[in-house]
Amino acid sequence: MKRYTILIVDDEKRYADMLARRLTLRGISTHACYDGGSALDFLNHTPIPVVILDLQLPDMYGLEVLKKIKAALPDTVVIILTGHGSEKDREKSMALGAHAFMNKPLDIDRLMDIVSECNGIA
Amino acid sequence: MKESLRRALGFVWPRFQEDDDAHLNPYFTFRDHRRTWWMVIVILMTTALLPLVFLTITHYQLVQKSIDIESQLRTERLASNARQAVTLFFEERLAALTFTAKEVGYDHLSQPGYLAEVLRNLKLGFGGLTDLSVISQSGKQVAYAGPFNLEGKDYSKQPWYMECQAHDACVSEVFLGYRDMPHIVVAVKSFQQDGRFFILRATLETERLIQTMSAFKTGPHVDIFLVNQAGLLQTPSEYYDGEARQTDIQLPDHSESTKAMLSADRSGQPIVVGYASIETKFSPTSFVLMVVKQKAGMMKVWLDLRREINWFFVASAIVITAVVILTSSFMVNKVFKADRDKANTMAMAEQNSQLASIGQLAAGVAHEINNPLALINETAGYVKDLFTIKAQYQHDPELMEQIDSILDAVDRCGTITRQLLSFARRLDLRAQAVDLKKMVADVINFHKKEAAYRNITLHVDIPDEIPRIETDRGKLQQVILNLVNNAFQAVEDGCLLDIRAEMEGAKKVRLSIRDNGCGISEENIQKVFDPFFTTKKEGQGTGLGLSITFGLVQKLHGNISVKSKPGEGTTFIVTLPVYAEREAA
Numbered sequence: 001m002k003r004y005t006i007l008i009v010d011d012e013k014r015y016a017d018m019l020a021r022r023l024t025l026r027g028i029s030t031h032a033c034y035d036g037g038s039a040l041d042f043l044n045h046t047p048i049p050v051v052i053l054d055l056q057l058p059d060m061y062g063l064e065v066l067k068k069i070k071a072a073l074p075d076t077v078v079i080i081l082t083g084h085g086s087e088k089d090r091e092k093s094m095a096l097g098a099h100a101f102m103n104k105p106l107d108i109d110r111l112m113d114i115v116s117e118c119n120g121i122a
Numbered sequence: 123m124k125e126s127l128r129r130a131l132g133f134v135w136p137r138f139q140e141d142d143d144a145h146l147n148p149y150f151t152f153r154d155h156r157r158t159w160w161m162v163i164v165i166l167m168t169t170a171l172l173p174l175v176f177l178t179i180t181h182y183q184l185v186q187k188s189i190d191i192e193s194q195l196r197t198e199r200l201a202s203n204a205r206q207a208v209t210l211f212f213e214e215r216l217a218a219l220t221f222t223a224k225e226v227g228y229d230h231l232s233q234p235g236y237l238a239e240v241l242r243n244l245k246l247g248f249g250g251l252t253d254l255s256v257i258s259q260s261g262k263q264v265a266y267a268g269p270f271n272l273e274g275k276d277y278s279k280q281p282w283y284m285e286c287q288a289h290d291a292c293v294s295e296v297f298l299g300y301r302d303m304p305h306i307v308v309a310v311k312s313f314q315q316d317g318r319f320f321i322l323r324a325t326l327e328t329e330r331l332i333q334t335m336s337a338f339k340t341g342p343h344v345d346i347f348l349v350n351q352a353g354l355l356q357t358p359s360e361y362y363d364g365e366a367r368q369t370d371i372q373l374p375d376h377s378e379s380t381k382a383m384l385s386a387d388r389s390g391q392p393i394v395v396g397y398a399s400i401e402t403k404f405s406p407t408s409f410v411l412m413v414v415k416q417k418a419g420m421m422k423v424w425l426d427l428r429r430e431i432n433w434f435f436v437a438s439a440i441v442i443t444a445v446v447i448l449t450s451s452f453m454v455n456k457v458f459k460a461d462r463d464k465a466n467t468m469a470m471a472e473q474n475s476q477l478a479s480i481g482q483l484a485a486g487v488a489h490e491i492n493n494p495l496a497l498i499n500e501t502a503g504y505v506k507d508l509f510t511i512k513a514q515y516q517h518d519p520e521l522m523e524q525i526d527s528i529l530d531a532v533d534r535c536g537t538i539t540r541q542l543l544s545f546a547r548r549l550d551l552r553a554q555a556v557d558l559k560k561m562v563a564d565v566i567n568f569h570k571k572e573a574a575y576r577n578i579t580l581h582v583d584i585p586d587e588i589p590r591i592e593t594d595r596g597k598l599q600q601v602i603l604n605l606v607n608n609a610f611q612a613v614e615d616g617c618l619l620d621i622r623a624e625m626e627g628a629k630k631v632r633l634s635i636r637d638n639g640c641g642i643s644e645e646n647i648q649k650v651f652d653p654f655f656t657t658k659k660e661g662q663g664t665g666l667g668l669s670i671t672f673g674l675v676q677k678l679h680g681n682i683s684v685k686s687k688p689g690e691g692t693t694f695i696v697t698l699p700v701y702a703e704r705e706a707a
Contacts, residue, residue, distance in 0.1 A: 012497065015497050084489050104499070
C-alpha cells in the first residue's frame with residue numbers, strides 16, 4: 001500500500017491536482033479528494049499525517065470535516081487552505097485544532113516550511 | 123438682495139419644489155405642493171368667507187326691503203295727511219260759497235255793492251279770496267266784486283262753468299285766465315226764485331293753497347305739489363319746476379285712496395312717490411296731490427348703517443384673507459419642508475443602500491476572482507517548478523497543457539469582470555418598438571440545436587394580439603437570453619420548456635418562462651437574484667446571470683418574479699410596460 005504524506009481536500013479538482021503535482025515535485029507523496037465525505041472515507045482506511053483542507057466543500061462545510069478528523073484521528077495535522085477565509089473562520093479553525101490557517105493564493109514555500117515542521121511532529 | 127426679499131416674502135409665498143429638487147421628486151409624498159397650497163387657501167377662504175358673504179347679502183336685502191316698505195309707508199301717510207288738508211281747504215270754501223248763495227240769494231248778490239260786502243266778510247273768514255262774481259244761467263257775469271273790472275264777461279265757454287253747470291259745484295285747475303295770473307276758480311250753482319240757476323264764483327289765490335301744503339314738508343328732501351290729471355304742475359315743485367312744468371312720473375289709474383310707489387327721478391336717483399286724487403264732497407277736482415321723497419335723504423341713517431356694514435365686511439374679508447394666506451403658507455411651508463427632508467432622507471437611504479450593494483458586489487468580486495487566481499497561482503507556480511526543479515521538462519508538451527490551464531483561468535476572471543461591468547453599467551434606454559414573438563423566436567434559435575440534442579421540448583405560445591412593445595431591444599434580448607440559458611442549464615435532458623406571453627391589463631405584457639426541471643428550494647428562492655449566488659458547481663457559473671437580468675428588467679421599468687417548487691419546476695415571470703416611460707433622472 002502506498003504511503004501518503006499529505007491529503008489535499010478541495011472541491012476544485014484542477015486546483016487540488018495542481019497543488020498535488022507541485023508537492024510531488026518536491027518529493028512529497030499526496031492524494032487529492034474533492035469533497036468532505038470521500039476525504040473522511042479515505043482517512044478511515046489510510047492514515048495520513050497531514051491534511052490540507054478547504055473550507056468550501058460541496059457536501060459539507062470544511063470546519064465539520066475538521067471536527068470529524070480531529071475526533072477520529074486527533075494526531076492528524078490539519079492545515080486549512082481557503083480562498084474565503086474570514087477572521088472568524090480562522091479563530092474557529094484554530095479552536096477546533098487546526099495546525100495552521102492559510103489563504104489562497106498559496107505561498108508554497110510557507111506551506112513547505114509548515115509541512116517539514118509537521119514531519120518532525122508526526 | 124433678491125434672497126432676503128424672498129425670505130421676507132416666505133411668510134406669504136412659500137417655497138416649493140425647485141429644479142434642483144428634481145432628483146427628489148419620486149420621494150415626495152405630495153406631488154405638487156403649490157397645488158396643495160392653492161387648494162388649502164381656496165377651501166379655507168370659501169368656508170370662512172361664504173357665511174360672511176351670505177350674511178352680508180341677506181342683511182343688505184333685508185335693509186333694502188325695510189327701507190322700501192318704511193319709506194312707502196311714511197310717504198303714504200304724509201300724502202294722506204296733506205290730501206286731507208287740501209281737500210278741507212277746498213271744501214271750506216265751497217261750503218262758504220254754498221251757504222252764501224243759498225242764504226243771501228240772487229237778488230242781493232247781483233247788486234255789486236252787496237257782493238263787495240260779502241267778499242269782504244268772506245276774506246275776513248277765510249282769506250285768500252281775490253274776487254267774487256255772480257254769473258247768470260246764460261254764462262254772463264252779472265255782478266263782480268274785486269280788483270279787476272271784469273263785469274259783463276261771458277264765461278259760458280269756460281270749462282269750470284260747464285263743470286259747475288253739471289255738478290252744482292266745481293274747482294278749476296290753476297289757470298291764468300283774463301287777468302293773467304295763476305288762480306283757481308271755485309264756484310257753486312244755486313237757484314233763483316223763478317227756477318233759473320245762477321253761479322256764485324270765487325277766485326282763490328294759489329299762495330294760500332301752497333302754504334297749506336308746505337306745512338307738511340318735513341325736510342329738504344320732501345317735495346309736495348299738485349298736478350292735474352295730465353301730470354302738468356299746478357303748484358310749484360322743487361324737482362319739476364321748469365319751462366314745461368310737466369312731471370314725468372307715470373301715474374297709475376285714478377285712485378281714490380292714497381298710494382305710494384317706488385320710482386326714479388330724472389337723474390336716476392331712487393325716489394318714493396305718494397299720490398292721491400283730491401275729491402271734495404261737493405265735486406271732484408282734477409288735482410292729484412303728489413309727495414316726492416328722495417329715498418337717499420329720507421333713509422340716510424339706514425344707508426349709513428349699510429355702508430358701515432359694507433366696510434365691516436370688506437375689513438373682515440381682508441383680515442380673513444390675510445390670516446388664511448399666512449396660515450396656509452406657514453403650514454404648507456412646514457409640510458413642504460418636512461416632505462423635502464423626508465425625500466432627502468429617503469434619497470440618501472437609497473443611495474446608501476446602493477453603496478452597500480456596490481460594496482457587497484466588490485466583496486463578491488474579490489471572493490469570486492480569488493478562486494481562479496489561486497488556480498493561476500498554482501498552475502503558474504507549477505510551471506515555474508517544472509523549470510526550476512526539473513530542467514528536462516523545458517521542452518515537454520505538458521507545458522502547453524498547463525499554459526492552457528492558466529489561460530482558461532484568466533478567461534474565467536475575464537468573464538466575471540465582463541459580467542460585473544455589464545451589471546454596473548448604466549446606459550440610457552433606447553426605446554423602440556419590439557415584436558416580442560419574433561424576439562423570442564430569435565433567442566430560441568440559438569438553442570434549437572441544444573434542445574434537439576438534449577431532447578428538450580420547446581413550447582412557445584405568444585398570441586398575435588400581443589402588441590409591439592416600446593422598449594430597449596438589446597436589453598430585452600439579453601433578459602430573454604439569460605432566462606432561457608438559465609432554464610436550459612436547470613433542466614435535465616428530455617424536459618419541457620414553456621414560453622408564453624399574455625396581456626396584463628391594457629398596458630402591460632407578461633412573459634413567463636416555465637421549466638419542469640429540478641426547481642429551487644425555498645431557502646434558495648430568496649437569493650436567486652442576489653449577485654454571485656449560484657447552485658452550480660464551482661467554476662461553472664458566476665452567479666451573476668439572474669442578478670444582471672433583474673437589473674435589466676428594472677431598467678426597462680418592468681418586474682421580474684420567480685415561482686418554484688422543488689421537483690416540479692420553476693417559472694420566471696417578467697412583466698413589461700407596453701409603452702416606454704420617460705426614464706426618471
